[in-house]
Amino acid sequence: MVAFTKGHGTGNDFVIIADPDGQIDLTVEQVAVLCDRNFGIGADGILRVVRSSAIDAGAVALAEEPDAEWFMDYRNADGSIAEMCGNGIRVFAHYLLRSGLAALEPGSTLPIGTRAGVRDVTRSETGYQVDLGRWRLSGDDPLVNVEGLAVTRPGLGIDVGNPHVVVALASDQELATLELQRSPVLEPALPAGANVEFVVPGEPLVRDGIGHVRMRVFERGVGETQSCGTGVAATALAVRYWAGEQAPDNWRVEVPGGTLGVRMFAAEDGEHVALSGPAQLVFRGEIDLV
Incomplete structure (x- = not known):
């Protein structure tokens, strides 16, 4: 036992x-x-x-x-x-x-x-x-094909100790209609695979200096989960990257299982990302x- x-x-x-x-x-x-x-x-x-x-x-x-x-x-x-x-x-x-x-x-x-x-x-x-x-941009930016979306979407590769591909969606409806029973298809495929996050920005994106987004995730070796901590961090990093230099360093990411905080900060070896x-x-x- x-x-x-x-x-x-x-x-x-x-x-x-x-x-x-x-x-x-x-x-x-x-x-x-x-x-x-x-x-x-x-x-x-x-x-x-x-x-x-x-x-x-x-x-x-x-x-x-x-x-x-x-x-x-x-x-x-x-x-x-x-x-x-x-x-x-x-x-x-x-x-x-x-x-x-x-x-x-x-x-x-x-x-x-x-x-x-x-x-x-x-x-x-x-x-x-x-x-x-x-963290770093991995340079792996595959196209992502997933059931529930009629059109293949571009993904942004982010490494936070493990590999992620983040995909931007246009609406909560698109997020809700995703079918994540099967793994999204990455083109080209990544040798080690990746967790794939699908994200919708909040409206407004920034409130009181904090960014707000919602996401769902398919974890390699698992399937869809209620939450993915490193995926939450990768999602916030991706949205900040897309939003540009004026985007905040503090984020709240809503997942099916709750809400997590992400903070980016300078360190001696480069910018770090923290999850709370x-x-x-x-x-x-x-x-x-x-």
Whole structure:
């Protein structure tokens, strides 16, 4: 039997498995079964809580930040490995604090290792804020074909530790009529795939100095989810890019599961993007790993 905790961030839900010493080797098939909403617990992904010193990928994190004791070993619902998860890392941090595995005093920072590098988590008014690090335009700007839209749309490639393609839509009606049961088709296809976000600007776009947009997302290896933290950040970055130099650095992004905050700010190595929002633990249990 393996103990687990179920948690979510704005409806983006995860099965959390504590494995401090790296003794549990989850297979692709086991992850897929655990995440299955009919035959397993049901989730968008798995968060394995493991010490950075107990996982090969953690060596890079410790070299970057020796205080990054914990590593977020994140798997998509289909068992594939993902570099980063913006909602997941808030839930991961919340689990560490609630379980007594880490402490985070007001004004302090909790560094967490990920395959995209070390990410710093702090407390915020809405729960937690994570510095997603330096972002960049990926240069991958494919055309996007999705059911529910009669015309192929251009996408903007943005990298925030994992790959995203953001597509602008004209109205809430277009957003509502999207059929995201199947993956959008990217032309040309990207070798590692990408999360695809569909965004509609608020009316007005900027209110009281804060940008407002709405979005839906198809996550690679998962499908449509209620929320995608890194996708929220990529969406805000894309809309600011399209809006031009006068666009704000603070955004509110509405997703089916709630609302998240995005902030862009200067750092020594370039501009960073931060994501803020809630994290909740829902229930605990035990399950056989077949």
